[in-house]
Amino acid sequence: MPIVEALLALIAVCIGFALVARRARLPYAVVLVLGGMAIAFIPGAPNVELDPEIALAFFLPPLLQASAYRTDWRAFKGNIRPILFLAVGAVLFTAFCIAVTAVALIPWLPFSAAIALGAIVAPPDAVAAGAVLHRLRLPKGIVAVLEGESLVNDAAALVLYRLAVAATIAGAFSWAEAGISFIALAIGGAAIGWAVGRGAIIAIRRLEDTLLETAMSFIACFASFFAAEFVHVSGVIAVVTTGFVLGHAQHGLSARTRRESRVVWDFIEFVMNSLVFILIGLQLNEILGRMDAYGAWTLAWFAVVLSLVLIVSRFVWVFPASLIPRLIPALGRFGSARPWSHTTIIAWCGMRGVVSLAAxxxxxxxxxxxxxIVFLAFCAILATLVVQGTTLQLVIWRLGVEEKRRPGMGIEEAAARTLIAHASLREMERRAEDILAGAIAHDLLPEYRDRVRLLDGINQGAIAAERAARLEHRLHALRAGRARLLRHHAEDGLEEELMARLTEELDLEELRLRRLLGAEHG
Structure with missing residues (x-):
C-alpha cells in the first residue's frame, strides 16, 4: 500500500505543478523538475531511488510510441537528412566534446569512461522536447526535425553508451566497432518494430472492440521494446518503428477507436511525463548524499563547464551542418537549407531528460x-531544462519564428472540408434520384447543400461575420436541444444507456461546430 499511496500523492502533486506551470507560462517539465528538487529538500522527505530498468522499460516505450504515432511520416521522410545529421552526427560529436572536456577536468578518468559520460548526456530527450514544444507554435519543418531527432538519437547514444561501458571494463574502445554495432542494432530494431506493429494492426482490426483495440495499442509498445531487447537489438528503434506503423494505419480504424484511444493516450502521456520529471527532481537528495568526497566549488565548476560544453557543442555542429544543402546542391532533395533563425531554434532545443538519467x-x-558521472548527468538535465526550456519561447519571439494564428479557416483545411461536403452532396443527390428511396434523400438534401454553401463561401472569401453567425445559430440550437433533453431526462428518467448515446451525439456535433467556429474567430 505505501507504493500505491506514494504514487497517488505524486500524481496529485504533478497536477498542482502543472497548474503552476500554466499560470506562470513555463514549460511544465521545468516546474516538475524544480518542484521535485524542492520536495527532496523538505525535512523528513523520503529518499526516492529511480530504478533505471523501470525508467527505460516502463516509462520510455509508451512515451516514444505516442510521439512516433503522432509524427507526420511525410514530414519525417522529407527532413531525413537533418534528422540523421542530428540524431547520429550531433550525438557522436557531442559525446566526443564532452569526453575531451571531462578528461581535461578530471585527468584520472579513463577516456572510455568519459565517452560513456558523453553518450549519457548527448541525446536530447523526446519526452523533454515534447513537454516543451507542445505549447509553442513553431513552423512544421522545425517541429518535424526536432521530433524526428529525439525519436532516433536515443538509439545512437545508447549503442555508444553500451560500447563505452564495455570498453571501460575491458580497457579498449573501437569507433569502427561502434559504427557497425549501431547499424546492426538499428536494422534489427526496425525489423522487430515493423513486425510487431503489423501484428498489432491485424489483431486490432479483428477485435472490433474499442476498449480492447486501445489496450492492444498500449501492449504493442512494450512488446516491441522487450522483443528487441531480448534479441539484443535496439528497443528504442523498435518502439519508434511500431509507433510509425500504427500511426500510418490509424485511418483504417473505426472513428470511435481513434477518438477514444486518443483520450486514453493523452492521459497516459500526461501521467508518465509528469512522473518522469518529478522523479528526476526527487533524485537530488540521493545524488548529493554521495558527493561528500568532492568540494562544493569543484562540483559546481565541473557541472558548469560540462553543461556549457554540452550546449555550445550543439551549436558548433548544427550551423555547419545546416550549410550542407548550400555547399552540396545534390543533397538539397534530402532537406532544403533553412533560415538562420530556424537553425538557431534547432540548436537551442537540446533539453535532456529521462534517458540520460536512466543511463x-x-x-x-x-x-x-x-x-x-551520475551527478554531472543530473546537472546536464537540470541545466538544459531550466536554461534552454525556460528561455526557448523568448528566443522564438525574439527571432520572430513563432507562427501567428491566421484568422479564419486555413486554405488547406477549407479545401479538404469542401471536398468532403461536395462528395457527400453528390451521393445524396444520387440517392434522391432513386424512385423507391428518393423521398428520404430529398428531405436530407437541404442540409447537405447548406454545408456546401458554407464551405464554398469560405473558399470564395465570403464575409467572415456571416459565416460565424450561421455557426453560432447552429450552436445555440444544439444547446437548446441539449437543455431540453436534460429536462426530459430529469422529469421522465431516460435509460442511462440511451441518455449516454444521445449525449455523445450532441457532444460530437458541438465539437464539430466549435472547431469550425474557432477557425472563423482565429
Missing part, C-alpha cells in the same frame, strides 16, 4: 567515478 543510474557499481 547514468544504470552504470555498474564499480564503474570509475560512477557517482560523479
Amino acid at each position: 547514468a543510474l544504470a552504470l555498474p557499481v564499480t564503474f570509475p567515478e560512477r557517482d560523479l
